[in-house]
Amino acid sequence: MDDRTGLRIVPDTARPPVNRYGNRPTMKDVAARAGVGLKTVSRVVNGEPGVTPDTERRVQEAIDALGFRRNDSARVLRKGRTASIGLVLEDLADPFYGPLSRAVEEVARSHGALLINGSSAEDPDREQELVLALCARRVDGLVVIPAGDDHRYLEPELRAGVATVFVDRPAGRIDADVVLSDSFGGARDGVAHLIAHGHRRVGFIGDMPRIHTAAERLRGYRAAMEQAGIPVEDSWMSLGVTDPERVRRAAEEMLSGPDPVTAIFAGNNRVTVTVVRVLARHSRPVALVGFDDFELADLLRPGVTVVAQDAAALGRTAADRLFRQLDGTLLAPERVQLPTRLITRGSGELPPAV
Amino acid sequence: MDDRTGLRIVPDTARPPVNRYGNRPTMKDVAARAGVGLKTVSRVVNGEPGVTPDTERRVQEAIDALGFRRNDSARVLRKGRTASIGLVLEDLADPFYGPLSRAVEEVARSHGALLINGSSAEDPDREQELVLALCARRVDGLVVIPAGDDHRYLEPELRAGVATVFVDRPAGRIDADVVLSDSFGGARDGVAHLIAHGHRRVGFIGDMPRIHTAAERLRGYRAAMEQAGIPVEDSWMSLGVTDPERVRRAAEEMLSGPDPVTAIFAGNNRVTVTVVRVLARHSRPVALVGFDDFELADLLRPGVTVVAQDAAALGRTAADRLFRQLDGTLLAPERVQLPTRLITRGSGELPPAV
DNA sequence: CTGAAAGCGCTTACAG
DNA sequence: CTGAAAGCGCTTACAG
Structure with missing residues (x-):
C-alpha cells in the first residue's frame, strides 16, 4: 500500500505468482478441468490422432476457458x-x-x-x-x-x-x-571502369583493413591499377572507420594538393554517401564509383555508379x-x-x- | 552409404544422438567428471558463493574439458x-x-x-x-x-x-x-507549410486508410486545408498500398488534367521517394513535403522538405x-x-x- | 482410445 | 561448504 493514496502500487501481475509466467495455466490445469489425463491434453494441443471427438471437445473447452497456450519453452527442452x-x-x-x-x-x-x-x-x-x-x-x-x-x-x-x-x-x-x-572482383571491375574512362589518379576510401571485405576491395583496387600499369601512391588510399568525419577528411585530402585524384572508389555504402556529400561542394567534377547500391543513387545528379551486391x-x-x-x-x-x-x-x- | 561413392552422406552430427542438442554435456556430466554434486556445478556455473577454491577449480576443469555451456533453455523453464x-x-x-x-x-x-x-x-x-x-x-x-x-x-x-x-x-x-x-500534427504542419508558400491545390498520397498513421495524416491534411478555407477535391487525395506502381499512377493523375495540383504531401517515406521519381521527369516544378525523413533527402535537387519523426x-x-x-x-x-x-x-x- | 511414469537440464528449498 | 530431492511444463515410451 502507498501510505498517502491507499492505492496498491504493485500491479496485479506482480503479486507473488503461484506458478511462474504470471499465472499461466499448464496442461496439468487443463487436464484437471477437463477431467482427463495429461497426455490426452497433449494430444489435443498437438493435433495428434487417437482422441474421441467428445474428449477433444471437453479438452478444447478447458483450453479456451483457461486461456491455455502451450509453453514452447518447455516443449523445446524435451524435443531438443x-x-x-x-x-x-x-x-x-x-x-x-x-x-x-x-x-x-x-x-x-x-x-x-x-x-x-x-x-x-x-x-x-x-x-x-x-x-x-x-x-x-x-x-x-x-x-x-x-x-x-x-x-x-x-x-x-x-x-x-x-x-x-x-x-x-x-x-x-x-x-x-x-x-x-565477390569483393575483390567487384572492386577491381569498378576501378577498371574508372580507368577505362581516362582516370589514372584514382583514390580508394575503405573500411578498416582488418575487415575482410575492406581488405579484398583494396586488393581489387590495387589489381586494377596494376593491370593498367599505374603505380599507386600512398596518399590515394585511406582505410579506417567509416564515420562521416573521417571519410570527409580523407576525401578532402585526396582532392587537394598539387596532384589531386580525379576519381574516387568508395569501399562501401556509408563511404559512398559521405563522398557524395563532399563532392557536392567540390569545385571540379570528380568521378565516383561506390561498392554497394543504395536507394536514390539513381536520383542524384549525376546518378551514382555502383558495384551492387545482392544483400x-x-x-x-x-x-x-x-x-x-x-x-x-x-x-x-x-x-x-x-x-x-x-x-x-x-x-x-x-x-x-x- | 551412397552406393556410388561409398561416402557416408549423413554427417557426424546426424547420427542418433545419445542426448539431444547434438551430444552436449550437461551439468550432470560435469558433476560426474569433477566428482561433485549437481548443485556444486550449478554454483560454479552461476558464480554463487560457498565453493572452496579447490572444488571450483576441479569443476572448472571439467567444464573446459567437456566444452560445457549451460542450457539457458532449461534454466528459463525453471526461473520463469x-x-x-x-x-x-x-x-x-x-x-x-x-x-x-x-x-x-x-x-x-x-x-x-x-x-x-x-x-x-x-x-x-x-x-x-x-x-x-x-x-x-x-x-x-x-x-x-x-x-x-x-x-x-x-x-x-x-x-x-x-x-x-x-x-x-x-x-x-x-x-x-x-x-x-504525432502524425496528425505533423501532417497538418507540413500541409500548412505548403499553403503558406502559396499553394491551394495540394495533393495527398498516403497509405491504406485502415492504417492508423495513414488516417491520422490524412486528417492532418484535411485540417490544414480547412483552416486555410480551401475546399478539398476528391481527386486530390489518394490512399492505398504504397507500392511504386500505384503511387506513381496516383501522382501522375493529380499532376495531369485541367486543374493539376501544384504541391504534393506524401504520407510516408516510400511514397515520398516514388513521388520524387515522378517529379524528376515532370515538366513543371511541383512542391513536395514528405512524412518521414530519409537518407540523402538533403542531396537531391531540390532537397526534400520533410516532417521528420524520430524512429x-x-x-x-x-x-x-x-x-x-x-x-x-x-x-x-x-x-x-x-x-x-x-x-x-x-x-x-x-x-x-x- | 487413454493415461501414469520417467525424463529433458536446469534451479529451488532444504538438510546435513 | 556440499548435495539429494523435488519440480518447472512439457514429450516420450509404454502399458492398459
Whole structure:
C-alpha cells in the first residue's frame, strides 16, 4: 500500500505468482478441468490422432476457458530442437542489412523457425558474447556476419552440432560455411571502369583493413591499377572507420594538393554517401564509383555508379545452407561467392577534370 | 552409404544422438567428471558463493574439458523469465524500422535480454501468428508495430502478464500502452507549410486508410486545408498500398488534367521517394513535403522538405516502457505521443507553378 | 482410445 | 561448504 493514496502500487501481475509466467495455466490445469489425463491434453494441443471427438471437445473447452497456450519453452527442452536461429549482424540500423535480415527471416519462416537477432556493433567481444548467448539458448543454427577475426571460441559449439553459416565476411581460424560477395572482383571491375574512362589518379576510401571485405576491395583496387600499369601512391588510399568525419577528411585530402585524384572508389555504402556529400561542394567534377547500391543513387545528379551486391541473395543463400546443414544434406564447409554487378549511372563515367 | 561413392552422406552430427542438442554435456556430466554434486556445478556455473577454491577449480576443469555451456533453455523453464523480448514489425527491410529495432535492441541489451524479431508483412494474420508464437516461447514482453486493428487475441496473454507496448500505431480494441509520433500534427504542419508558400491545390498520397498513421495524416491534411478555407477535391487525395506502381499512377493523375495540383504531401517515406521519381521527369516544378525523413533527402535537387519523426526515440521509449511494466513501476496503459519536426530543404518552399 | 511414469537440464528449498 | 530431492511444463515410451 502507498501510505498517502491507499492505492496498491504493485500491479496485479506482480503479486507473488503461484506458478511462474504470471499465472499461466499448464496442461496439468487443463487436464484437471477437463477431467482427463495429461497426455490426452497433449494430444489435443498437438493435433495428434487417437482422441474421441467428445474428449477433444471437453479438452478444447478447458483450453479456451483457461486461456491455455502451450509453453514452447518447455516443449523445446524435451524435443531438443528450438526451432529458432540466431542472426548476428553488425548493425540492425544499417540499410544494407535490412534486406539480408528479411531474406534470412523468410527462409527461417518457411522452416517454421523464429529469428533471434542481435548487433555486434562491429565489436568482436560483443559478437562473441552474443553468439554464445544464442548458443546457450540452444538456437538450432547461427547466421553470423562476423566482427572479429578469430572464431575458435565457436569450436565446442560446432562440435556440439550448432549449424553455422558466416555471411559477408569469412570466419577466422575455424573451418565454416561462408557466403560472400565477390569483393575483390567487384572492386577491381569498378576501378577498371574508372580507368577505362581516362582516370589514372584514382583514390580508394575503405573500411578498416582488418575487415575482410575492406581488405579484398583494396586488393581489387590495387589489381586494377596494376593491370593498367599505374603505380599507386600512398596518399590515394585511406582505410579506417567509416564515420562521416573521417571519410570527409580523407576525401578532402585526396582532392587537394598539387596532384589531386580525379576519381574516387568508395569501399562501401556509408563511404559512398559521405563522398557524395563532399563532392557536392567540390569545385571540379570528380568521378565516383561506390561498392554497394543504395536507394536514390539513381536520383542524384549525376546518378551514382555502383558495384551492387545482392544483400537479399546473400541472406537467402546463407539461410538455405543453414537449414541444409540441419537436415544433414550438406557435407563439408564451403565458400560460396556471389557475383557483383556494375550499374552505371553517370558518376563513374565522368572524364578526368584537369 | 551412397552406393556410388561409398561416402557416408549423413554427417557426424546426424547420427542418433545419445542426448539431444547434438551430444552436449550437461551439468550432470560435469558433476560426474569433477566428482561433485549437481548443485556444486550449478554454483560454479552461476558464480554463487560457498565453493572452496579447490572444488571450483576441479569443476572448472571439467567444464573446459567437456566444452560445457549451460542450457539457458532449461534454466528459463525453471526461473520463469526468459530474458527475451519479441519485436514484431512490418518489414525488417524497411529503412524506417532499422533505427527503431536498433533502439529496442539497445534497451533490451541493457536489461540483459535478447531480441526475437519478426516481420508481419503488413498482414494481420501473420502478425497474430507471430505474436502468439512469441508468447508460446514465453517472451517476457512484446513490442509490436501492429498490422491489424483487432488485438483482442492478446487478451489472455496480457492477463497472464506478458508486458506489451505498441509502437507507431495503436492497438485495436484492447487497452494497451502505445508510443506514437504525432502524425496528425505533423501532417497538418507540413500541409500548412505548403499553403503558406502559396499553394491551394495540394495533393495527398498516403497509405491504406485502415492504417492508423495513414488516417491520422490524412486528417492532418484535411485540417490544414480547412483552416486555410480551401475546399478539398476528391481527386486530390489518394490512399492505398504504397507500392511504386500505384503511387506513381496516383501522382501522375493529380499532376495531369485541367486543374493539376501544384504541391504534393506524401504520407510516408516510400511514397515520398516514388513521388520524387515522378517529379524528376515532370515538366513543371511541383512542391513536395514528405512524412518521414530519409537518407540523402538533403542531396537531391531540390532537397526534400520533410516532417521528420524520430524512429530511434520511438523504439527507445517503447522499450523503456516495456521494462518498466516488467519491474512493476508502470501503472495504467498510456498513449505517449512524440513530436515531429519540419525540416525545410527546398522542395517544400517552391512556389506554385502556373 | 487413454493415461501414469520417467525424463529433458536446469534451479529451488532444504538438510546435513 | 556440499548435495539429494523435488519440480518447472512439457514429450516420450509404454502399458492398459
